[in-house]
Amino acid sequence: MKKLINKPDDVVTEALQGMAAAHPDLLRVSFGPNYIVRADAPVQGKVALVSGGGSGHEPMHGGFVGMGMLDAACPGDVFTSPTPDQMIEATKAVDGGAGVVHIVKNYTGDVMNFEMAAELARGEGIEVEAVVIDDDVAVQDSLYTAGRRGVGTTVLAEKICGAAAEEKQSLQQVAELCRRVNVNGRSMGMALTSCIVPAAGTPTFQLGEDEIEIGIGIHGEPGRERRKLAPASEIVESLATPVVEDLPYEEGDQVLAFVNGMGGTPAIELYIVYNELHKLLEERGIKIARNLIGSYITSLEMAGTSITLLKLDDELTRLWDAPVRTPGLRWGA
Amino acid sequence: MKKLINKPDDVVTEALQGMAAAHPDLLRVSFGPNYIVRADAPVQGKVALVSGGGSGHEPMHGGFVGMGMLDAACPGDVFTSPTPDQMIEATKAVDGGAGVVHIVKNYTGDVMNFEMAAELARGEGIEVEAVVIDDDVAVQDSLYTAGRRGVGTTVLAEKICGAAAEEKQSLQQVAELCRRVNVNGRSMGMALTSCIVPAAGTPTFQLGEDEIEIGIGIHGEPGRERRKLAPASEIVESLATPVVEDLPYEEGDQVLAFVNGMGGTPAIELYIVYNELHKLLEERGIKIARNLIGSYITSLEMAGTSITLLKLDDELTRLWDAPVRTPGLRWGA
Amino acid sequence: MTVPHAQVVGWIEEFASTVAENREYLTQLDSAIGDGDHGINMDRGMKAVLGKLEGLEGDDVGGLLKTVGMTLVSSVGGAGGPLYGTLFLQMGTATAGKSELEPEDWAAALDGAVDGVQMRGKAEVGDKTMIDALVPARDAFRSALADGASFAEALNRSAGAAEEGMQSTIPLVARKGRASYLGERSAGHQDPGATSSYMLLKTAAETWSGGA
Amino acid sequence: MTVPHAQVVGWIEEFASTVAENREYLTQLDSAIGDGDHGINMDRGMKAVLGKLEGLEGDDVGGLLKTVGMTLVSSVGGAGGPLYGTLFLQMGTATAGKSELEPEDWAAALDGAVDGVQMRGKAEVGDKTMIDALVPARDAFRSALADGASFAEALNRSAGAAEEGMQSTIPLVARKGRASYLGERSAGHQDPGATSSYMLLKTAAETWSGGA
Ligand SMILES: Nc1ncnc2c1ncn2[C@@H]1O[C@H](COP(=O)(O)OP(=O)(O)O)[C@@H](O)[C@H]1O
Ligand SMILES: Nc1ncnc2c1ncn2[C@@H]1O[C@H](COP(=O)(O)OP(=O)(O)O)[C@@H](O)[C@H]1O
Ligand SMILES: [Mg+2]
Ligand SMILES: [Mg+2]
Numbered sequence A, B: 001m002k003k004l005i006n007k008p009d010d011v012v013t014e015a016l017q018g019m020a021a022a023h024p025d026l027l028r029v030s031f032g033p034n035y036i037v038r039a040d041a042p043v044q045g046k047v048a049l050v051s052g053g054g055s056g057h058e059p060m061h062g063g064f065v066g067m068g069m070l071d072a073a074c075p076g077d078v079f080t081s082p083t084p085d086q087m088i089e090a091t092k093a094v095d096g097g098a099g100v101v102h103i104v105k106n107y108t109g110d111v112m113n114f115e116m117a118a119e120l121a122r123g124e125g126i127e128v129e130a131v132v133i134d135d136d137v138a139v140q141d142s143l144y145t146a147g148r149r150g151v152g153t154t155v156l157a158e159k160i161c162g163a164a165a166e167e168k169q170s171l172q173q174v175a176e177l178c179r180r181v182n183v184n185g186r187s188m189g190m191a192l193t194s195c196i197v198p199a200a201g202t203p204t205f206q207l208g209e210d211e212i213e214i215g216i217g218i219h220g221e222p223g224r225e226r227r228k229l230a231p232a233s234e235i236v237e238s239l240a241t242p243v244v245e246d247l248p249y250e251e252g253d254q255v256l257a258f259v260n261g262m263g264g265t266p267a268i269e270l271y272i273v274y275n276e277l278h279k280l281l282e283e284r285g286i287k288i289a290r291n292l293i294g295s296y297i298t299s300l301e302m303a304g305t306s307i308t309l310l311k312l313d314d315e316l317t318r319l320w321d322a323p324v325r326t327p328g329l330r331w332g333a
Numbered sequence C, D: 001m002t003v004p005h006a007q008v009v010g011w012i013e014e015f016a017s018t019v020a021e022n023r024e025y026l027t028q029l030d031s032a033i034g035d036g037d038h039g040i041n042m043d044r045g046m047k048a049v050l051g052k053l054e055g056l057e058g059d060d061v062g063g064l065l066k067t068v069g070m071t072l073v074s075s076v077g078g079a080g081g082p083l084y085g086t087l088f089l090q091m092g093t094a095t096a097g098k099s100e101l102e103p104e105d106w107a108a109a110l111d112g113a114v115d116g117v118q119m120r121g122k123a124e125v126g127d128k129t130m131i132d133a134l135v136p137a138r139d140a141f142r143s144a145l146a147d148g149a150s151f152a153e154a155l156n157r158s159a160g161a162a163e164e165g166m167q168s169t170i171p172l173v174a175r176k177g178r179a180s181y182l183g184e185r186s187a188g189h190q191d192p193g194a195t196s197s198y199m200l201l202k203t204a205a206e207t208w209s210g211g212a
């Protein structure tokens, strides 16, 4: 295992110390339990946004704490959902009296821990609305299963809802908006290589020199299908087609296209992916009105990409364009 | 070789097509010869900044084209300096009558091609000032050699000079400033893994599972020394010590600390590196007044990091903070 | 036979060391159909529990089990944290105020465990989860008592049923938890959570009855 | 013997095919002490030159060589582009207006080649560059002529000197170009640019004299 780390057990703590040292103007980090809050928390009268999940997906979520996005993030161990005590402390630290939205990715662990936290927070008189993101079309949806995973749409929901909260929209409005983003977003990802969980020390799965995994999640879990390595055009087709056909997006729709790197894939490849996606959507008459290209929701050093499409309307577009100032995403401020 | 590409020969062209499709609001891409100019070029009365170099270092340089940074970038083949015809066309396209600064990284190829281009441009009546960046302390400096390579300081110089040009500083002022940034910047890098040039198809160098290269450049060229894998604290010490002792930075100095990822290293590791760097500089009484953490000058999918320190003064700090709006770096706009 | 407070502590310690010994094994099972951390998570949690046990006073079994639950909730994370946390919290509620356990108390504790895990995770038997080990274990314990079996014998039959339940997960397609994302690819692998739940019941039988 | 325009074209074509055959070899040499692209760069450039040759009219050797130089400048990039570009541009200037080359013309062309490369790259003999092949080749050609050797003989002695010069780069520590960043680690490897320069002189000797 080759990583720029000290001891495997200290990875999360030291990365958080680095965040604290790097961005005192934007955020504060608390240790034991671990959570990150924006520097000016709590913002009185503003709905607060709290998210969290396993570490290893940076910049998500800690890198999205700041003006116009999250009020707090709860980082778990690598790929392991955080615990309710982190969430409850974070929730209390950012509550500005207007209620708190928990943005939860649909993983059994995340959902259950956030549920326990919300129960405790409500017990302490804080209004909490939880919204679960489940946008991964690689997973068959069913009433009888855990449903779809939450992936790329989470980043977009955090940005858009952060802007709405900044506008002093109400708890119900922000939660409703978050559900609307989720309903209009779809994602699918693939891996060229596995990643290595520091505490494990070996790759989570083994891929041959000519193999790829299609339909992966963000925790190094294997995907739905192993295939032969293929040109970018074919890979984009395999990811974007199920995404487009799931919603379904229609001719004339405006979308935000998010081409995400899994952590080990450089920008030059992401632009080749974007180029293919742009052609594919153009052929279907779908217009990319906004885009985001980069590594924003990662799986440690995994090489690969995920594609997220979000159907836009005027409000979503306006909120996307609103200023944001976080370590991981910044414009207009 | 596992990459998100189509044919190896089409990598640069297709990534440029992706850039053009993604950022029409910020830039325009010309093909044959290849160059990228900001959408509103030429800006009348403003000194224009042109840079360029081999591809494979994205977002540098094309991702830094836009308001507050570069006016044009000339992307060569992967790791191969661009040709004079690209530079001369780019120079003509962005000249707004106030002259053009060529920001050149100190590689024999880049220097000679930019020299030829500057001769041709001057022949056509355009005022050109070339500034060579040579900040890599891994290379022993000498009058009798090609001197030091240009690496991380290039990114900082492009940002700071872009801001000065935006303020309508003169050609001589911007060129002088660029030299000042270069004189005050020092870098050193290391690799955990090699990268693979698409046209070659195999790793440029072979590293064992427990080996690292210290003192690498940004073209997959081997470094000055091969070592055993070590904890992040030791690696940062090996990179930062020669950097700090070269200038030399002194107690009380304010610096911009730039922790760069080589392309395959995720943010979580860069923050661990930053944490170590922060401690090391604190011990020496050097204050990090600004920082930049991310993969901005890369070597394809290489895993590794480089550290750049720039000694700041009030003017450099003000220009660093000025608004910038490019695909790769954006704030305040 | 009754199980005094000290032996409940003994069981928890034994479970912790079984989890530590099987840390790699559980993680390996989780790598095949999950994210390869179940052993790491449970071991971190049980180590935290051992730390908490040291400072613990009194002989209230219910309080002890609640402390175990709270500690797991705040140290494990993932799915395992809330599930095992709730399991122990509910066991603690069912045994509140007891300083030793009669067979009927343990039956109530197992009821609480199953109800708690199902309230949290909404899994049914056959979904390829902990529930596939826990439900047969609870049922076997109750029916052993109804058959007139001794506490020790009932514990052993309960552990045997958990083992069968654990094995029954192998051919199943997961419908809950992370393994469900794999769809058909999840079949042919033993569920890590059902495996750790079997260990929980097996260590109870071993510690309290000397059998297995 | 004189070398008519058509044979100069033949030389360029022969050099292009030698470079194509040795694309991997040159790249491999460059991987050891550079960035592993010299073969790729030169091959791309010479393929572009072949494309340009097709449309070329007239019999001006100087014009031909200048076209080769301009094409290399705008298609090779890296260090090789300006260096080989300038080499051919200066050869073209030295042979402007000639429809065939006398020995003295080729001597002048070699002078131009060396001067051009040194003007651009500022390397001296011993810096581990193209210059280590080119300077001995130029000197050997002139002294062969002074010794009364035939054009063919002088070409062969020139190519032989280039080969020795190429080999002489092996133990050297590079002082120019990318290899210089390696410091002492650059010793023990043959310089890729000196190797392609040797090929340039060798193909001239082979195409024009039948020898090597
Ligand atoms: N909804 C559920 N109900 C009961 N048990 C579940 C449920 N979801 C997951 N599990 C159990 O949790 C185990 C995985 O735990 P663990 O690996 O610690 O958490 P995570 O999946 O978050 O990494 C599975 O093997 C399964 O037995
Ligand atoms: N200053 C110089 N003068 C002469 N030749 C040089 C100089 N610098 C480099 N070279 C030659 O260029 C060769 C490398 O060319 P190439 O690989 O095409 O370019 P790059 O180094 O830009 O990748 C070296 O082997 C060397 O012979
Ligand atoms: Mg997990
Ligand atoms: Mg090169």
Ligand SMILES: [Mg+2]
Residues within 6 Å of the ligand: C030, C034, C035, C036, C037, C038, C078, C178
């Ligand atoms: Mg797991």
Ligand SMILES: [Mg+2]
Residues within 6 Å of the ligand: D030, D034, D035, D036, D037, D038, D078, D178
């Ligand atoms: Mg080279």
